[in-house]
Amino acid sequence: MGQAPLLRYRGTIEYDGTDYGGFQVQPGQPTIQGELERILEHLTQAHVRVHGAGRTDAGVHATGQVVHFDAYWTHGCGDLQRAMNALLPGDIAVRALREADQSFHARFSARRRLYVYTVCESPVRAPLWRRFAHHVRACLDVSAMQEAACALVGRQDFAAFGQPPVGTNSVRTVFAAQWREAASERCSATWAPARRLCFEIEADAFLRGMVRRIVGTLLAVGMGSMAPQGFRDVLASRDTGRAAPPAPACGLCLCQVSYAEDAGQTGPTATGPGAA
Amino acid sequence: MGQAPLLRYRGTIEYDGTDYGGFQVQPGQPTIQGELERILEHLTQAHVRVHGAGRTDAGVHATGQVVHFDAYWTHGCGDLQRAMNALLPGDIAVRALREADQSFHARFSARRRLYVYTVCESPVRAPLWRRFAHHVRACLDVSAMQEAACALVGRQDFAAFGQPPVGTNSVRTVFAAQWREAASERCSATWAPARRLCFEIEADAFLRGMVRRIVGTLLAVGMGSMAPQGFRDVLASRDTGRAAPPAPACGLCLCQVSYAEDAGQTGPTATGPGAA
Numbered sequence: 024m025g026q027a028p029l030l031r032y033r034g035t036i037e038y039d040g041t042d043y044g045g046f047q048v049q050p051g052q053p054t055i056q057g058e059l060e061r062i063l064e065h066l067t068q069a070h071v072r073v074h075g076a077g078r079t080d081a082g083v084h085a086t087g088q089v090v091h092f093d094a095y096w097t098h099g100c101g102d103l104q105r106a107m108n109a110l111l112p113g114d115i116a117v118r119a120l121r122e123a124d125q126s127f128h129a130r131f132s133a134r135r136r137l138y139v140y141t142v143c144e145s146p147v148r149a150p151l152w153r154r155f156a157h158h159v160r161a162c163l164d165v166s167a168m169q170e171a172a173c174a175l176v177g178r179q180d181f182a183a184f185g186q187p188p189v190g191t192n193s194v195r196t197v198f199a200a201q202w203r204e205a206a207s208e209r210c211s212a213t214w215a216p217a218r219r220l221c222f223e224i225e226a227d228a229f230l231r232g233m234v235r236r237i238v239g240t241l242l243a244v245g246m247g248s249m250a251p252q253g254f255r256d257v258l259a260s261r262d263t264g265r266a267a268p269p270a271p272a273c274g275l276c277l278c279q280v281s282y283a284e285d286a287g288q289t290g291p292t293a294t295g296p297g298a299a
Numbered sequence: 300m301g302q303a304p305l306l307r308y309r310g311t312i313e314y315d316g317t318d319y320g321g322f323q324v325q326p327g328q329p330t331i332q333g334e335l336e337r338i339l340e341h342l343t344q345a346h347v348r349v350h351g352a353g354r355t356d357a358g359v360h361a362t363g364q365v366v367h368f369d370a371y372w373t374h375g376c377g378d379l380q381r382a383m384n385a386l387l388p389g390d391i392a393v394r395a396l397r398e399a400d401q402s403f404h405a406r407f408s409a410r411r412r413l414y415v416y417t418v419c420e421s422p423v424r425a426p427l428w429r430r431f432a433h434h435v436r437a438c439l440d441v442s443a444m445q446e447a448a449c450a451l452v453g454r455q456d457f458a459a460f461g462q463p464p465v466g467t468n469s470v471r472t473v474f475a476a477q478w479r480e481a482a483s484e485r486c487s488a489t490w491a492p493a494r495r496l497c498f499e500i501e502a503d504a505f506l507r508g509m510v511r512r513i514v515g516t517l518l519a520v521g522m523g524s525m526a527p528q529g530f531r532d533v534l535a536s537r538d539t540g541r542a543a544p545p546a547p548a549c550g551l552c553l554c555q556v557s558y559a560e561d562a563g564q565t566g567p568t569a570t571g572p573g574a575a
Contacts, residue, residue: 039426084427108424116424148384148392150315
């Protein structure tokens with residue numbers, strides 16, 4: 024393999040995070056990064072460090088996690104992607120892979136991240152959704168949750184919903200935050216018995232645990248135990264002690280990460296209002 | 300518990316069949332029937348036999364399996380349903396439970412069964428769908444599959460797609476058989492990277508393995524290795540040797556079972572054409 028050039032690769036990764044201890048390598052636990060590094064070492068006979076755009080927590084899923092890594096590989100991107108997918112476990116896949124410029128960094132080059140949090144509203148548990156949605160028995164007031172969520176949009180201090188890395192601040196820009204009810208397609212007779220609500224939130228970056236604390240607090244609004252004005256007060260307080268407990272990991276999915284180099288190829292989710 | 304009356308109950312059961320050896324009790328394997336009987340015995344202190352409308356195979360799912368059982372229980376249906384859901388594993392739930400007439404039989408009283416088979420069409424595996432959809436890399440010709448599927452509707456001999464129980468025949472009435480593309484809802488950013496096709500088939504009853512053999516053969520049409528006329532020839536041949544291998548269990552879901560006693564409360568799936 025000594026002849027192969029060291030190239031930077033950019034990959035889009037989908038995973039069912041249920042059985043993993045999160046994205047980031049941790050001792051004694053299976054992780055997404057760990058699985059990717061293990062099979063890349065096997066394929067290239069060299070240690071490869073994988074960098075992800077977002078360090079998703081244990082149990083959190085992704086359809087659009089972006090990673091980069093540098094590897095010696097002679098056979099082209101398509102072959103590397105196929106080889107990775109042949110070796111990765113069934114709950115992780117490389118959805119896309121291409122060469123990237125040496126300046127590309129999955130985390131530091133990212134401009135926007137889109138997370139979707141799914142809630143399954145039903146008097147009874149919904150076994151087919153249990154890995155991918157948070158089950159809520161209460162009938163949620165979606166318009167109250169949406170009214171509260173509107174306060175999130177803009178550039179502001181989100182300290183109420185998470186702590187920033189040491190030496191940095193908790194100011195972030197939320198581009199869009201909205202609740203949607205999944206269309207009741209006839210085709211999905213499979214999923215009919217439950218009402219499925221999705222909360223989409225897109226920002227330049229997120230604090231650790233921010234989406235789940237926001238959703239937990241919005242659900243308190245949806246259940247009537249907090250008014251939309253109460254949610255705005257929590258946000259303004261910059262006090263995590265006033266936010267509700269984080270919503271469970273299973274409902275959360277990192278769906279898209281956007282980069283400046285992708286300008287002009289924006290997906291359907293990049294059309295929200297700009298930064299306030 | 301000696302004072303409790305012996306009543307017949309009718310339940311609607313949802314399950315993720317991935318980790319089960321099918322509906323029906325089998326030695327040495329977890330089964331849906333086995334789990335239901337185990338917790339009913341625990342709750343009523345008596346052996347309870349559970350009868351299902353359809354004996355789904357290993358790995359097949361249900362959102363609308365119907366069961367009946369006779370049990371001694373003093374505390375009302377709502378309490379029994381809650382107690383069952385509290386004890387059942389996370390991948391099985393009782394979605395509805397009510398008292399039924401002694402003449403009600405989940406299997407023999409059933410008039411129609413609706414199955415949905417889900418195909419995930421994508422060049423790359425889709426980890427979030429791996430438990431509930433059959434992954435197909437090829438680009439499928441849906442209109443050819445639909446043209447072929449039309450031949451299924453009506454009362455005819457389906458011996459090409461399965462064998463009847465001993466002493467009975469293989470004539471069944473298919474009320475509807477259609478392919479649909481799941482709407483690409485913006486909300487489901489979660490599932491975006493793959494195209495999802497659902498095959499809905501409703502009949503008075505099905506032969507063992509019939510839906511999976513039909514789908515396997517329709518996929519041969521979709522991939523271009525069989526023409527729609529070839530599919531009609533297979534059906535007319537009454538020869539299982541001419542059908543394609545059954546499609547994998549993971550894509551199949553028993554979505555609805557209809558009974559004469561439900562007339563007037565028909566769901567959205569009971570509006571197809573009548574028996575030919």
